[in-house]
Amino acid sequence: MNEEAEVIIVGGGPSGIAAAGALSSLSIPFLLLERADCFAPLWQRHAYDRLHIHLPKHTCQLPHVPIPADWPRYPPKSLFVQYLQHYVAHFRISPVYNRSVESARYDDASGRWRVAARDVSAGGEGAAEEYSARFLVVATGESCDAFVPEVEGLGSFGGKAMHSTEYKNGKEFANKEVLVVGSGNSGMEIALDLASHGAITSIVVRSPVNFVTREMLNWAVVMVKYLPFNWAERLTMIASRLWFGDMSKFGIPKPEEGPFTMKMKYGKYPLVDVGTCKKIRSGEIQVLPAVKSIKGNEVVFENGNSHSFDAIVFATGFKRPTKQWLKVKEEDCLLNDDGIVKPSCPNKWKGKNGLYCVGLSRRGFLGAALDAQSVANDIKGLL
Numbered sequence: 001m002n003e004e005a006e007v008i009i010v011g012g013g014p015s016g017i018a019a020a021g022a023l024s025s026l027s028i029p030f031l032l033l034e035r036a037d038c039f040a041p042l043w044q045r046h047a048y049d050r051l052h053i054h055l056p057k058h059t060c061q062l063p064h065v066p067i068p069a070d071w072p073r074y075p076p077k078s079l080f081v082q083y084l085q086h087y088v089a090h091f092r093i094s095p096v097y098n099r100s101v102e103s104a105r106y107d108d109a110s111g112r113w114r115v116a117a118r119d120v121s122a123g124g125e126g127a128a129e130e131y132s133a134r135f136l137v138v139a140t141g142e143s144c145d146a147f148v149p150e151v152e153g154l155g156s157f158g159g160k161a162m163h164s165t166e167y168k169n170g171k172e173f174a175n176k177e178v179l180v181v182g183s184g185n186s187g188m189e190i191a192l193d194l195a196s197h198g199a200i201t202s203i204v205v206r207s208p209v210n211f212v213t214r215e216m217l218n219w220a221v222v223m224v225k226y227l228p229f230n231w232a233e234r235l236t237m238i239a240s241r242l243w244f245g246d247m248s249k250f251g252i253p254k255p256e257e258g259p260f261t262m263k264m265k266y267g268k269y270p271l272v273d274v275g276t277c278k279k280i281r282s283g284e285i286q287v288l289p290a291v292k293s294i295k296g297n298e299v300v301f302e303n304g305n306s307h308s309f310d311a312i313v314f315a316t317g318f319k320r321p322t323k324q325w326l327k328v329k330e331e332d333c334l335l336n337d338d339g340i341v342k343p344s345c346p347n348k349w350k351g352k353n354g355l356y357c358v359g360l361s362r363r364g365f366l367g368a369a370l371d372a373q374s375v376a377n378d379i380k381g382l383l
Contacts, residue, residue: 005031007379008115008133010104012039012095015359015368016139017088018062022376024091025064028383031131033099033117040084042143043077046165050193051077054185054214054272060365062087063373074214097121099129104136105327106353113354135354135379139368142360144320144339149181153294157312164190164315170197176310178202179299181291183209183252185271187315192276194313195284202286202307208255210262211244211277212236212270220260233258244273250280251287267340267362320360328355335360349374354382 009019012034023030038044052074053060057067060080065087071079087093098121107114113136119126146163148154154161164186170178170193180191183205195201212220216239223232237258248254255262259270279285290302300306320339334341334351341348341361348361349371356375359368 002130002132003031005029005131005133006383007031007135007137008033008104008113008131009137009139010101010115011138011140012036012097013042013139013141013143013359014040014062014084014365015141015372016095016137017084017091017093018368018372019137019139019358019375020093020095021065021087021091022063022372023379024093026376026380028376028379030137031133032093032095033101033115033131034095034097035100035120037097037121039088039093039095040081042141042165043081043084046146047077048164048167048186048190048193049077049169050189052274053080054217054274055364055366056218062365062369063376065090098126100126101325103325103327106136106355107132111353135356135382137356137358137375138322138326138335138360139358139372140320140322140339140360142320142340142362143318144322145318147317147319148314149316151291151294156296157294158297159309160311162311162313164313167313170194170199173311174198176200177308178311178313179204179288179307179309180313180315182315182317183207183271184315184317185269187313188271188276189274190313190315191285192274192279195279201279201284202288202309204289204291204301205252205287206290207268208253208257208262209247210237210255210259210270211240211247211273212259213243214272214274216240216243217270217272229260233260236260244277245281247277247280251289252280263362322360328352347374350378 007030009016009032020032056073057075061067067083099117100120101117103116105114112132115131117129146165148163174197176199178194178199178201180187180203191201191203220236262268288301292302293300297308298306322339332352334357336342358371361367
C-alpha cells in the first residue's frame with residue numbers, strides 16, 4: 001500500500017486534531033495517522049476521573065471552534081472530551097487509526113516525505129504501509145509513551161503497581177496503603193483523590209515544587225502583559241508563600257527559582273493545587289523522599305526508612321520517541337532528544353523541507369492552537 005497526500009499529520013491527540021481543523025478551515029487536504037483506535041486516547045481512555053483543565057477554558061480551545069460560554073470556567077475531563085468530539089465532527093476529521101509510524105524521511109529526488117507505518121489493529125507486527133506527502137506535521141504531543149523508572153526490586157512488589165494513565169479513581173484503594181511516585185500535577189491530584197477515597201496515602205517528592213492556585217496562575221498571565229517578567233514572577237512567589245506557607249516543613253523542598261523560570265529552563269510546570277496541600281498539612285497525605293529500592297511490599301527510601309504498601313502509582317510522566325522515527329539530520333531537526341522543540345528554533349513550529357510540528361513547545365493547548373494555525377497558514381502560502 002502506498003498512499004499519497006498533500007499533508008500528513010502524525011498524532012491524533014488535541015494537537016493533531018487542532019492541526020487538522022486549521023487545515024480544514026483553509027480547505028487543505030490531509031491524512032491524519034493515529035496509532036490508537038480513537039482520537040485523543042489519553043483524554044478518552046487514560047485520564048483519571050477527577051481531572052479538570054487547570055487553565056480558563058478560553059485558553060484551551062482549538063482553532064475556529066470556541067468552548068461553549070455556559071460551560072464551567074475549568075471544564076472537567078468529560079466536558080473537554082465532549083468538546084473534542086464536537087470539534088472532530090465539525091471539521092469531519094477522519095483519522096486513519098491503528099497506524100504506528102516507524103519512520104519518516106525526506107526524499108530529495110521527489111521533494112516529498114516518505115512515511116512508513118504499520119497497521120496494528122490486529123495486534124502483533126501488522127501489515128507495513130507507506131505514505132507520502134509534500135508536508136509532514138508532527139503532532140504526537142508532550143504526553144506520548146507512559147514512563148516508569150527502573151527501580152531495584154520493582155518486579156518483586158506483591159501489590160498493585162500502575163502508571164498514572166491506568167489510574168481512574170481511589171475507590172478500590174480505601175483503607176489501603178498507597179504510594180504515589182511523582183509530584184507533578186497528576187501525582188499531586190491522584191494523591192488527593194486517593195486520600196479523599198480513604199486510602200492511607202503517601203507521595204514521593206524529590207525536587208522543589210512551586211505551588212500556585214488557579215487564580216494565581218491567571219493573574220500571572222495578566223501581570224506579564226504589563227510588568228517585567230521578573231516582577232510578575234516575584235509577585236506570584238510572594239502570593240504563593242502567603243497562601244500555602246512554608247511547605248518545606250512537610251518534606252517538600254523549597255524552590256530557589258520561580259515557577260515560570262523553572263518551566264522555561266527545565267520544562268517543570270507549576271503545581272496547580274486543588275486541595276492536596278491542605279491534606280499534606282493535616283497529615284492525611286505523607287510526603288516521603290526518593291525511592292531507593294523495593295523488597296516485596298516494602299519500599300526502601302533514600303533516607304534509609306522503609307514502609308509497606310499495598311499499591312504504587314507511578315505518576316512519572318512520559319517519554320517521546322519521536323526522534324527514533326523522524327529520520328532527519330540533527331542540524332535540520334526541530335526537536336531535541338526528548339521530543340520537545342529546540343529552544344534555538346525561532347518560531348517553534350517550522351523546520352526545513354516542509355517539516356512542521358504542533359504542540360511540542362511546552363505551551364499547552366494555547367500553544368498548540370497557535371502552532372496549528374501558523375502551520376496551516378504557512379502551507380496555504382506554499383500551495
